[in-house]
Amino acid sequence: MPAKTPPGLVILTGAGISRESGLATFRDPDGAWAKHRIEDVATPEAFRRDPALVHAFYNARRAQLAEVAPNAAHLALAELERQWRGDFLLVTQNVDDLHNRAGSRNLVQMHGALRRARCLHCEAVHPWDAPLSTATPCPACAKAGGMRPDIVWFGEMPVEMGRIGMALETCGLFVSIGTSGNVYPAAGFVAEVADRAWTVELNLEPSLGHSRFEEARQGPATQLVPALVEELLSQWA
Ligand code: BV8
Numbered sequence: 001m002p003a004k005t006p007p008g009l010v011i012l013t014g015a016g017i018s019r020e021s022g023l024a025t026f027r028d029p030d031g032a033w034a035k036h037r038i039e040d041v042a043t044p045e046a047f048r049r050d051p052a053l054v055h056a057f058y059n060a061r062r063a064q065l066a067e068v069a070p071n072a073a074h075l076a077l078a079e080l081e082r083q084w085r086g087d088f089l090l091v092t093q094n095v096d097d098l099h100n101r102a103g104s105r106n107l108v109q110m111h112g113a114l115r116r117a118r119c120l121h122c123e124a125v126h127p128w129d130a131p132l133s134t135a136t137p138c139p140a141c142a143k144a145g146g147m148r149p150d151i152v153w154f155g156e157m158p159v160e161m162g163r164i165g166m167a168l169e170t171c172g173l174f175v176s177i178g179t180s181g182n183v184y185p186a187a188g189f190v191a192e193v194a195d196r197a198w199t200v201e202l203n204l205e206p207s208l209g210h211s212r213f214e215e216a217r218q219g220p221a222t223q224l225v226p227a228l229v230e231e232l233l234s235q236w237a
Contacts, residue, residue: 006086007197008088008167009171010174011089011177012091012093012179013093013177014178014179014180015094019178019204020221021071021096022067036057038154041054043154044155046153047148047153052133052134058114058151059132062114062129066129069098069101071222073221073222073225073226075102077225078102079229080229080232083233087170088106089106089164090104091186092108092110093110110161110186111151112151113151116149117149117150119141124140126138126139132147134147161185168193171193172196173197174190175200176189176200176202176203178204181207199214200216200228202217204218204221
């Protein structure tokens with residue numbers, strides 16, 4: 001009797017999964033936004049108003065990536081993807097590169113990536129590790145003044161929403177990890193799949209949307225995620 005094909009699996013992660021790697025979350029008391037209001041650094045208007053402040057905010061976070069590494073939660077998700085025999089998609093709200101470095105491949109960074117820059121003059125996108133400023137010339141069109149982080153700010157459309165929508169359409173398992181459930185459209189995914197998928201939230205504390213999940217487990221990601229991966233793989237080996 002062939003083993004049953006596992007259901008489609010969609011995993012959503014937020015800043016909480018990177019916390020134990022040493023990256024600040026957004027809304028925790030010591031979070032990245034404790035020092036800045038969202039309106040001052042993560043909107044197109046903020047960038048037009050004070051590009052130097054916005055560049056400084058992202059330059060600091062980009063530079064920090066060189067000092068951190070994926071943790072046990074990131075690595076467990078990469079292992080789950082390698083062994084999962086059904087459809088698998090990892091959707092992250094995070095702009096750090098820790099899932100990429102952990103080996104995740106079926107990965108969508110729906111809010112963009114710190115290690116990419118985009119030119120407002122010619123729309124070219126470039127891998128980017130250096131600091132950005134208004135003086136930075138675009139490697140493609142050579143014009144300065146238009147280089148911005150390739151990050152989705154508030155009021156901007158998240159990327160690959162079609163691919164995410166298709167995965168949500170057919171998933172039977174939805175796992176949310178390390179997100180407060182503040183930001184849409186990501187915070188709305190659980191409601192989209194509730195009628196057809198088993199839904200579980202792994203978070204340090206109950207998120208805003210915890211009651212929408214069939215199960216909510218509290219604890220640090222580096223403990224809860226490897227345990228859930230082991231559970232899923234033994235259930236669907
Ligand atoms: C859009 C890039 C439409 C920047 C980010 C009213 C209602 C509904 C929606 C809206 C509304 N008003 C405005 C909106 C839309 C808006 C929105 O949702 N606003 C919120 C604030 C209400 N959304 C948008 O604008 C989105 N775009 O809607 O477009 C559209 C349609 C057509 C055409 C054009 C546009 C775009 C949103 C993207 C914004 N960019 N990031 C940057 O990174 O600097 S969002 C930002 O928040 C980050 O990506 C972050 O990941 C994300 C979500 O935060 P979390 O990841 O959840 O982080 P947080 O700190 O909040 O929570 C961490 C959690 O981890 C906590 O619960 C904590 O307990 C837990 N934790 C901590 N340690 C651990 C842990 N868990 C486990 N283990 C641990 N060790």
